[in-house]
Each structure stands twice: as structure tokens, then as C-alpha cells.
Amino acid sequence: xxRKEEDYFSSKMFLGQFxxxxxxxxxxxxxxxxxxxxxxxRMGVTGxxxxxxxxxxxxxxxxxxxxxxxxxxxxFSRQLAQGQEKExxxxxxxxxxxxxxxxVILALLGNLLMEQLLAILGAGSSEAEVYAACRSYVKxxxxxxxxxxxxxxxxxxxRNDDKEKLASFGFTAGNLTDIALNIVxxxxxxxxxVGAAWATIIGLMVSLCIYLAGMVKKKGxxxxxPWKPDFHGSLKCYQTGxxxxxxxxxTMLFLLLANRTxxxxxxxxxxxxxxxxxxxxxxxxxxxxxxxxxxxxxxSTYYGERNRKECRRVLxxxxxxxxxxxxxxxxxxxxxxxxxxxxxxxxxxxxxxxAVYALQVYVSGxxxxxxxxxxxxxxxxxxxxxxxxxLVLLRGTLVLLPLLFLFSKMGTYGFxxxxxxxxxxxxxxxxxxxxxxxxxxxxxxEEKIYYxxxxxxxxxxxxxxxxxxIFCEKWGSTAQQQxxxxxxxxxxCVAIMKHGFKDERGYIQVTLxxxxxxxxELHIRDNAVSFNxxxxxxxxxxxxxxxDVLGINVIKKKGKxxxxxxxxxxxxxxxxx
Amino acid sequence: MTITKNVEKEVLTLAxxxxxxxxxxxxxxxxxxxxxxxxxxxxxxxxxxxxxxxxAGLRVLLSAQKKMNKQGSxxxxxxxxxxxxxxxxxGFVDILTxx
Numbered sequence: 001x002x003r004k005e006e007d008y009f010s011s012k013m014f015l016g017q018f019x020x021x022x023x024x025x026x027x028x029x030x031x032x033x034x035x036x037x038x039x040x041x042r043m044g045v046t047g048x049x050x051x052x053x054x055x056x057x058x059x060x061x062x063x064x065x066x067x068x069x070x071x072x073x074x075x076f077s078r079q080l081a082q083g084q085e086k087e088x089x090x091x092x093x094x095x096x097x098x099x100x101x102x103x104v105i106l107a108l109l110g111n112l113l114m115e116q117l118l119a120i121l122g123a124g125s126s127e128a129e130v131y132a133a134c135r136s137y138v139k140x141x142x143x144x145x146x147x148x149x150x151x152x153x154x155x156x157x158x159r160n161d162d163k164e165k166l167a168s169f170g171f172t173a174g175n176l177t178d179i180a181l182n183i184v185x186x187x188x189x190x191x192x193x194v195g196a197a198w199a200t201i202i203g204l205m206v207s208l209c210i211y212l213a214g215m216v217k218k219k220g221x222x223x224x225x226p227w228k229p230d231f232h233g234s235l236k237c238y239q240t241g242x243x244x245x246x247x248x249x250x251t252m253l254f255l256l257l258a259n260r261t262x263x264x265x266x267x268x269x270x271x272x273x274x275x276x277x278x279x280x281x282x283x284x285x286x287x288x289x290x291x292x293x294x295x296x297x298x299x300s301t302y303y304g305e306r307n308r309k310e311c312r313r314v315l316x317x318x319x320x321x322x323x324x325x326x327x328x329x330x331x332x333x334x335x336x337x338x339x340x341x342x343x344x345x346x347x348x349x350x351x352x353x354x355a356v357y358a359l360q361v362y363v364s365g366x367x368x369x370x371x372x373x374x375x376x377x378x379x380x381x382x383x384x385x386x387x388x389x390x391l392v393l394l395r396g397t398l399v400l401l402p403l404l405f406l407f408s409k410m411g412t413y414g415f416x417x418x419x420x421x422x423x424x425x426x427x428x429x430x431x432x433x434x435x436x437x438x439x440x441x442x443x444x445x446e447e448k449i450y451y452x453x454x455x456x457x458x459x460x461x462x463x464x465x466x467x468x469x470i471f472c473e474k475w476g477s478t479a480q481q482q483x484x485x486x487x488x489x490x491x492x493c494v495a496i497m498k499h500g501f502k503d504e505r506g507y508i509q510v511t512l513x514x515x516x517x518x519x520x521e522l523h524i525r526d527n528a529v530s531f532n533x534x535x536x537x538x539x540x541x542x543x544x545x546x547x548d549v550l551g552i553n554v555i556k557k558k559g560k561x562x563x564x565x566x567x568x569x570x571x572x573x574x575x576x577x
Numbered sequence: 578m579t580i581t582k583n584v585e586k587e588v589l590t591l592a593x594x595x596x597x598x599x600x601x602x603x604x605x606x607x608x609x610x611x612x613x614x615x616x617x618x619x620x621x622x623x624x625x626x627x628x629x630x631x632x633a634g635l636r637v638l639l640s641a642q643k644k645m646n647k648q649g650s651x652x653x654x655x656x657x658x659x660x661x662x663x664x665x666x667x668g669f670v671d672i673l674t675x676x
Contacts, residue, residue: 424663458599461598461599461600480662491632544668544672547635554663558666
């Protein structure tokens, strides 16, 4: 089989996810940058200070919602890959309910203890105008915490329920609404930070309405009724997602320290340049994060199928596409660094010189940062949470903070090498740690996994069936398991070839694995039109049997479990014998 | 799949060896069409060495049974445990004469 054919399923699925995710990432980056530009231009330091003081609240929100969302979505995908549709749905309902209740509790506490919260945020010592603005902003954001949780977590799940376009559309529409309303409320209606907060909240409402409407319109696994939430896995989900969400905690710590250091080093110029870099970083890093979002459902699915080869293939593809997009944007920012600084209001010659230098140095490190972001997502989706967590920890604290201290001694220009140095050193240390601790993908025995792609040709069936027989025999199957596994593969492949494929360009991906409980689990994926062999109904024929369904009925009777879903544009079948 | 033929007067015996699946079923179908002349009264399918049968193979058996219903009888014998299980699950035990 040619390499292109071997790559068929992963390529199609990845590209189907990649472009919508990239659009979402660009929209999110624009949204975040627009907030800074609009508020900065209109309200000056008061507005920016009020919003900056609120950052820790957003970090707490991010910490919880991204932890639950990423962890829940990984578990959801794995469960679906193993045919556990009911469990996956109940887990989703559990996470959504837990997130909503937690959001309500936080909103109530935040409102009841508003003065104490503002003191913790550091607003107590600020000027009266900043305090009032901060209070109004925090009050609104805290009140709508449940909305943040529900909307963002739902986005994660939709990406894993074959609704990546809906997720991207809703997310983009929400962000564009946020940008548009920011301009209307802040620039035209002079609503200040309250207007900015309402723009964010209405943007979230728009996203949520689109998600819910999409869920009702096109039924998937995700639904809220009948409501039978399962809370048992919620904590475990959070542990899985913690490696992603913990970065928000670390970011908060770094921001506090960096701002103080820069203020000492060069006053508002350095802090201003740093703010500009933070905003520009959204643009490149969100591209990598978007690529990571495209990769995650596929790696989780393949991990559920224990198909390490395809997990790696998706990772390499993500690295290729993600770095290509990142390098392209990075080059543009490098070349047009002066113009970019101008957008953020940095015009005078001395400031511009430092800002352009800083931006160009920062951009040179984004390739390593992007690779780290993609590796973090990969490790998290492929059962290597420890590696993901170590990388986050290295980038966010263990390497970053000592280097912050070191580079703060290197002057106005030398300081900016902090970012490339942190990213490169973190990757090197991760590699050494993995070697030292032998942390690698040893979760499942690859020997116990059989994998092959065949064409839409009965000629390809003979070697496939022969290899299936050898595999089953090698791993101690009973005669009955071997027989009916062979029959399952043959009957399903023949049914797909006969009823699913419309031309010869059909491919069937077969994965067979031996589970710990002694059962053999078969995964079949094909690029035919939507076709569920298990749902075929017997037709009236001259014969006493309808041979189109006869063999499938044997599989349904002999299999322990059988399951079909249309996922990522392909038919996916799971049979356990 | 290997098919061994034996004819004694009006009794045709076909001994099947290997796998009777999507790719080999047409082979048996052709063999039966070729050997099943009008003077054959009994068709015996000896499955002693047959390891595997799928729905494609069952279709050929049913077709042979229908032909033999018109000119005599058909007997299936020596099917292994797995194949018997398939006959049971599909209801072929009610249609075929199995020894």
C-alpha cells in the first residue's frame, strides 16, 4: 500500500479539523487584541489597569473551565472510540452539571465577598477611579462565571462529537460579536469597562445559543436530555485537563513577577513593550493552540483504538501544519515589527527601537513555543499527562522564573532573550527528563494491536483475513473468537464495499486489539457514504434469507458489543468478541 | 479452498477443504454448476476439512439445496463445531439435511 493511501484517514480527518480550528484561533486572537487596542485607545491607563487587575479572576475561570473542558473531552473521545456512547453522554452531562453548579457557587461567593475579592486583586490600593471601574468590571464577570464555564466546556465537547465546524462557527461568531460590541459600547456609547464586560458576556451568549441550536438541529452523542449525569469521572477528568489549565495559574504568577521586574528595570516603557508582546503573542501562539485543538480529538480517538502509529502520524502532521502557519505569521511580524508596534501606540523613536528589537527576538522563539504547545496537547491526549504537566511546569515556572531573574540583569535589550531561551531550554530539559525517567508510550503493548488499510477490492480481503486469523491465534484466542472475528471482518467489509462505496476510491481501516479482559476489539473505519451495516433491515427476497444481513446478524448475536457512529466524515464501527 | 470430487453412480460427493468465503464461494458455485448433471440424485457436501464458512458460502449452499430439491436430495456432513454454530444461529439447520 502506498504511503498516500496509508495516510488517507488521518489526513482527511486532520484537515477537516485544522482549518476550522485555525479560523477560531485567528478570531480569538483578534478578539483579544481588539479588546486591548479599543480599551487602551479610548480609556487609557484607567481602563487598562482595571482590566489588568481583573486578570487573576480570568485565570481562575480559565483554570477550572479549561481543566474540565480538555479533560472531559479527552475522556469523551476515548469512550466513544470504545463504543461506550451512553457512558460518554452521561460523563458529559456530569461535567456540564458540575461546572454549572461550581460556577453558580463561585458567582455567589464572588458577589457576597466582593470587597474582599477586590482587596486580593490589589484594587484596594489603587485610585478611586480605577477601583470603581475594577469593581464594576469584576462584578459583571464574576456574576456570569457559569456562562463562561458552560460555553467554553461545550465548545471542547462539540469538537469531539463531530461538530468541529459548529464549534468554530459559534466561537468565531461570539468573538466577532465581542469585538463589534466593544467598539459600539466603548467607543461610541462611552460605556467604559462595563461596556467591555457586557460585550464579552453577550459574545458568550451568542456562542452558546449557536452551539445549542446546532446540537438540536443535528443530533449527535451530546445531549442534555434524558438527564442522567455521571459525576464519578469528573475529578479524574479535571486531573487529565489540569496539565493544560495549570498554565493559567503559572501565567498569573509570571505576569505579577514580570511586571514588577520590568517596572524596576525600565518603568512604563518596558511594561508597555511587554504588554504589546503579550498581545502579539496571542496571534502566533493561538495558531499553535488551534492546531492543537485540531489534533486532540483525533489523537484521543486513535488512543482509544490503541493505534499508536496513527497517533504519531497525527502528531507529525500537526507539527508540520502548525509550524508552517506559525513560521509564516512569525516572518510577517518580524518583517513588519515597526508597523505592529505602531498599532499599539508605540511611535516615538527610542521606544520603537526597543519595541521592534523585543518583538523580533520574541518572534524568534515562537517556533519552540509552538512545538511545546503541540507536544503538550499530544501528551495529554495520548495518556502521557505526566509529560504534559512537566512541560507546562518547565515553561511556566521551573525554567521561566529563574531565567526571568537572570535575564533581568541583561539590560533593556538582553532581557527579551528570556522568551526564546525559556522555550528552547524547556524542550531540552523535557527530552532529558523523559530519557532519565524512561517516560514514554508504554501504556499498551503494540504487539497486541493489528492494523491495516485495505482498498475497495475483495482481493485485499484474503490477506487481511489471513492476518486477522494469525493475530488471533498468536494471542491465544478461543476457536470461537477467532472464527467470529474473521466473520465480523469479512461480513462488515463486504457490506461496506457493496452498499457504502460508490466508486473504487474506497478505503477501509481495520484495527484489531486484544483487551486486558481477553476480548478482541475490532475497529473499522471507512470513507464510504454514511452507512451503518448494523442498522440494515431484512428485505423480502425469493430466498428464505436476506444474505445482505445474514452475516451481520450472526455478528450481532455472537459479538459482546457492537457500535456504529459517523465521526469526522467517516463511518466507524466497533465490535467486541 | 480445495474441492475434491467423487462420483458413484448418481451420488456426487464434494469434499471441501479450507475456507468458504467471499473470494472462494464463486469457485464452489461454478464447480456445482459444472458437476451437477441431471442424472445426479444425491449431492453430498463433506465439510470435514472445511475450517470456515461466511454468508457468501451459505448462499452457495442454499442455492445447491434449491437445485437438489428439484432433482433429489442434498446432505451436508462432518461440519465442525463452529460451522454448526453458524448453521444454528442462521437457521440453516432447518433447511439443510445435516449429518
